[in-house]
Amino acid sequence: MSESVLRLVWVYPDLLSTYGDQGNVLVVERRARQRGLNVARVDVRSDQQIPTSGDIYLVGGGEDRPQRLAAERLRRDGGLSRAAGNGAIIFSVCAGYQILGHEFVNDLGRREPGLGLLDVVSERGTGERCVGDVLADIDPRLGLPELTGFENHQGVTRIGPSAKPFARVRIGKGNGTGDGTEGAYNETVFGTYMHGPVMARNPAIADLLIKLALDVNALPPVEETWYEALRAERIAAAERPA
């Protein structure tokens, strides 16, 4: 971490922030400040350069056309890839997740290169759009409680050998390939289809990112009452028969 300031970068709020994904940066920022950390947050619009010295980068979801524009600009800019090369922690949602992979199918029906930071490939699913509340078990190696989120995507994502499934769905579609996986991750880069915003529903993920960025095993506890109430409500909603 640079000069004992935790540097958060929210990538392209003007293109990638559907379903309140902005909440992810707010939750990470708040939980870091609650631990007494100095936080510098930078919101980088798509006409600005991505700084390469961030500690944690957050990338949200987006509609198909903004997703293509974001991918073009991120490839041209190169900053996010350089930051990944510097070991930055990157967490991405839905369209952002697809962009971090090797390729996805864009709004024009063409294969669009991603940044290749996560070993996944996305295409357009031929079945019904994946929409609804999701309940999933996060890879036990990450030591996190069950994952609650909301999904809305046509893309389906296959995981290659150098990435691991982030979670296994109990309810919902996740990566949409029928193999029960949801999201993907490697040492420093995470992707998920979960909106919610996912950090508000799963603050333990925000804490994981902070711990990875600080290279510490634990953080002091914080007040969890409202997060727990939201989690209980959304988990019950997922479990309710449609």
Ligand code: GLN
């Ligand atoms: N456009 C992408 C899809 O439908 C991502 C959608 C999203 O980010 N919600 O797969």
